Amino acid sequence: MWFDIKLAWRNVLRNKRRTVIAGIAIGIGLACLIFYDGLIIGMEELSIRGSTETFLGEAQIHRKGFLDTWDTALTIRESRKVIDKLKTDSRVQDYSPRTLAMAMISSPAGVNSVQLVGLDPSRERHVTRINDAIMEGAFFEGDNPRDIIIGSELARILQTGLGDRVVITVSMTETGDLVQEMFRISGIYHFSIKEMDQGMALVRLPVAQTMLGIDDRIHEIAVRFTQLQYASRKDLPFWTTYSAHGNEAVSWEDRLPQLKTLFEMTGTFRAVLAFLLIVVVIFGIINTLFMSLYERLFEFGVLRAVGTRPWGIFRLMVAESGSLGVISAIIGVIISLILMGLISLTGIDYRGIEFAGTTFHDLLYPVMRLYQFIIYPAGLLVFTLLVGVYPAAVAARMPVTEATRRSL
Amino acid sequence: MNRDNGSIIRTEDLKKTYHDSGVDVNAVRGVDFEIHSGEFSAIVGPSGSGKTTLLNLISGLDTPTSGKVWLKGKLLSNMSGRRLSDFRRDHIGFIFQAYNLIPVLTVRENVEYIMMLQGIEKTERHKRVGNMLNQVGLSGMEDRLPPKLSGGQQQRVAIARAMVSRPDLILADEPTANLDSETGSDLIDMMYELNQKTGMAFLFSTHDPMVREKARRVITLKDGRIAENNIKK
Numbered sequence: 001m002w003f004d005i006k007l008a009w010r011n012v013l014r015n016k017r018r019t020v021i022a023g024i025a026i027g028i029g030l031a032c033l034i035f036y037d038g039l040i041i042g043m044e045e046l047s048i049r050g051s052t053e054t055f056l057g058e059a060q061i062h063r064k065g066f067l068d069t070w071d072t073a074l075t076i077r078e079s080r081k082v083i084d085k086l087k088t089d090s091r092v093q094d095y096s097p098r099t100l101a102m103a104m105i106s107s108p109a110g111v112n113s114v115q116l117v118g119l120d121p122s123r124e125r126h127v128t129r130i131n132d133a134i135m136e137g138a139f140f141e142g143d144n145p146r147d148i149i150i151g152s153e154l155a156r157i158l159q160t161g162l163g164d165r166v167v168i169t170v171s172m173t174e175t176g177d178l179v180q181e182m183f184r185i186s187g188i189y190h191f192s193i194k195e196m197d198q199g200m201a202l203v204r205l206p207v208a209q210t211m212l213g214i215d216d217r218i219h220e221i222a223v224r225f226t227q228l229q230y231a232s233r234k235d236l237p238f239w240t241t242y243s244a245h246g247n248e249a250v251s252w253e254d255r256l257p258q259l260k261t262l263f264e265m266t267g268t269f270r271a272v273l274a275f276l277l278i279v280v281v282i283f284g285i286i287n288t289l290f291m292s293l294y295e296r297l298f299e300f301g302v303l304r305a306v307g308t309r310p311w312g313i314f315r316l317m318v319a320e321s322g323s324l325g326v327i328s329a330i331i332g333v334i335i336s337l338i339l340m341g342l343i344s345l346t347g348i349d350y351r352g353i354e355f356a357g358t359t360f361h362d363l364l365y366p367v368m369r370l371y372q373f374i375i376y377p378a379g380l381l382v383f384t385l386l387v388g389v390y391p392a393a394v395a396a397r398m399p400v401t402e403a404t405r406r407s408l
Numbered sequence: 409m410n411r412d413n414g415s416i417i418r419t420e421d422l423k424k425t426y427h428d429s430g431v432d433v434n435a436v437r438g439v440d441f442e443i444h445s446g447e448f449s450a451i452v453g454p455s456g457s458g459k460t461t462l463l464n465l466i467s468g469l470d471t472p473t474s475g476k477v478w479l480k481g482k483l484l485s486n487m488s489g490r491r492l493s494d495f496r497r498d499h500i501g502f503i504f505q506a507y508n509l510i511p512v513l514t515v516r517e518n519v520e521y522i523m524m525l526q527g528i529e530k531t532e533r534h535k536r537v538g539n540m541l542n543q544v545g546l547s548g549m550e551d552r553l554p555p556k557l558s559g560g561q562q563q564r565v566a567i568a569r570a571m572v573s574r575p576d577l578i579l580a581d582e583p584t585a586n587l588d589s590e591t592g593s594d595l596i597d598m599m600y601e602l603n604q605k606t607g608m609a610f611l612f613s614t615h616d617p618m619v620r621e622k623a624r625r626v627i628t629l630k631d632g633r634i635a636e637n638n639i640k641k
Contacts, residue, residue, distance in 0.1 A: 014511070303510075305496065306522050307496045
């Protein structure tokens, strides 16, 4: 067997130019697959971060049924205990409690319905990037309870600017009575997502709780994990722990199913690309091996004549195919490392672009994962071995007299 | 049935017909002959007389249309493809006109290749390769690659490869055709000496008068039939 491998390597390297050209062609295919995979992962992570860091959080805890009805009476049960648990949960990096209620915001020039969000600024800035999206003013500096932050589109509709007054009207949870409070715009944010820039108004948590008459109760806790992938791991105890006592914990995947569907679609594209590359690989290898076979037909005839069994010829050709696969895999990995390294230096600038309901806030970088440099090259190697079976079978089954026609 | 009687090869009414572009070509038309162990023999005849086809049939590389071939008393047509490969490996050595060494293998590796197929252990292989290369005058060239050798040297390696596994029969197809007459003559002398020393039978397909001169038995083929089968006293 070792002799077969040694002989195969020497045969593959016999025509170095042809082997290198074939290796580069197949290697480029592999590099494209690795690079595309890295780019897709980068885009997925950017999309997830765009969604979760904008406002959503990577996970959320609510009272069961709240997301279906948005009934402000459905506050989180035993929220203090829940928060105490979150503080000690090793997988939780930070959390932010919120109240959520539909409200009306009005200025002398206009009126609009909004989702009134009561939040704790000191916690919120560790969970989402709303702080970074402030384009005018500041994100709750000082402790003025009359501060309100609105989106840029809402400011345009209300024809208001920084320092202008607006009135929020909201229905009290228990009585249904309407409550009005006046606020002064202390900040205007811009996310490039119309729904958010037009439909949200942020006030301090105690102010919102007072207006809604819900004491210190809350409707939502946004959670940020220490690792993003925890949000996708439904086997973690987090989900059962916080989906108890009438509450429920949901991940960004539950809140943004369209994003998950999109990722599944990109997975399909990836599979299609992989299939096309496999076809390229198949034809590349078959072509190279058949060129090699017909060039050395007489040599195979001699090997058969001196007593090599057809199985020995078959093994030799498959080993040559495998050797070509190893060379192609090495070339492919080198090309992909260079490509990913270069793009990682500059990144791709899609910032500000809205994509599937989220906005890219950062440069897009291809993400390198160990499996890309193990699974894909190994897959290539397996395919080259499988593809090598065809020319190997042809070589093994070729009549000796046909192969040696020039002499014996 | 064993039909040995001291013969290494025996054929009986051997025929081979090819179908080429709708035309039947009778390459071998009922050949009966016998080569005994240790004989230095030659098949001669003009181009197209059926020499190569006959060697292919004798070695089991090709199958006859009809007739029988016994090699060391074994009927070749009774053997499976795999057994035939093993039988060739163990009992027949081949020398080709164009040397046909494996260019990526060194002289040593080329010579020891068949012994590797036979499963002979490395120490024994190296010992036999050393002896054989010494006999063909190529000592010290073990690690060279064939393309670095002259035509005569390559053919010596081919002779060493054919003989090193100690087969009963060496089939040599025009072994001197690609060599100058002096080198060719040297090689024929060397093969004759090895034949005398080892007792391996040699069967040449050749036009070379030097081979004809040395051969004990000369079989002349004409139009696929044996025209003469002369044995020197």
